[in-house]
Amino acid sequence: MRIARFRHPGRFGAAYPPLRPALLSAALLAVNAAHAARPMITDDARIVDAKACQLESWVKKNPDSTETWALPACNFTGNLELTLGGAMAREAGRTQTTDVVMQGKTLFKSMEPNGWGIGLAAGAVRHPLADTRDWYAYVPTSFSFRDDAVVVHTNLGWLREGETRRNRLTWGIGTEAQLAERTWLIAETFGQNQGKPFHQLGLRHWLVPDRVQLDATYGNRNGGGNGERWFSIGLRLLSVPFLP
Structure with a gap:
């Protein structure tokens, strides 16, 4: 995705004013949310093992809304x-599907140690509320x-906004650092041109190595104050190879 990869601030515009403030920071996350290994937004040059699947799920708390994500990949x-996969957001007593993500990812060169x-x-x-893609x-x-x-991970990409029909440059830089045998610290920054x-800090912990992972993050826009910050907690499940 790990989206994103990014969904853009103000995507809903005047047509959906109640959701716009609540999803402002999430706007940049949706594209990369599908790609990066949780909890990172900046994607890595890795993919799920051959003939295997994974499920990444998390809850993201914004100042005025709560998002629930589920992104299976094989x-x-x-x-x-x-x-x-996709996301649903709850705000002011309403729960609505906000994003449906479809993605393919391949490697030209697999990363090896060092x-x-x-x-x-x-x-x-796809954004069902705005009827755009x-x-x-x-x-x-x-x-x-x-x-x-x-x-260290770096991303450089292109985004075509369906609502505004504008092209944007997207980028991200992130780091994973091992703190203990099963625990990792992540730090990253990402945005558009x-x-x-935005920035995000978090922890990733393997309950079962390479199979069951818990994670938690804090993120915000640089200089954004409290209006665009978020907290998330996630669960990642990876299977053994089983596909024919």
């Missing part, structure tokens, strides 16, 4: 991860240091 062929990897992801995010593509790269104890970027 790798049927060995080098093509397919994701189909090496690097690069791939390509592309997809679409965004298209995007981006290149994730990852760099391993200290035998994978520290990994317009507006202030």
Whole structure:
């Protein structure tokens, strides 16, 4: 996605004013939410194991709304991860589907310890409330240091906004650092070629190594105060290879 990859601030416009403030920070997250390994927004140059699947789910608390995400993904062929999922948001007593994500991701070079990897992801995010669809593509790269104890990810991509019909540059830089055998610290910043970027800090902990993961994050727009901050808690499940 890991979206995104990004959904853009103000996407709903005047047609959906109650949802606009509540989903302002989430606007930048939807595209990359489908791609990055939780809890990162900046995507990595990795995919689900061949013939295996994963389910990433999380709850994201904004100042005025709560989002619930579920993004299942499978790798049927060995080098093509397919994701189909979405999000629902609850605000002012209403719960509505806000995003439906479809994405494919492949690798040109797999990352090895103390090496690097690069791939390509592309997809679409449909926004049922606004009756629009965004298209995007981006290149994730990852760099391993200290035998994978520290990994740096960079993203550079393109977003076509369905509502405004504008093209935007998207970017992200993130780091994973191992704190203990099963616990990782993540830190990242990401944004578009317009507006202030966002940042996010979090922890990732494996309850069962490479199979069951819990995570939690805090994020905000740079200089955004309390109006655009968010907290999230997530659960990630990865299967063994089982597909034919």
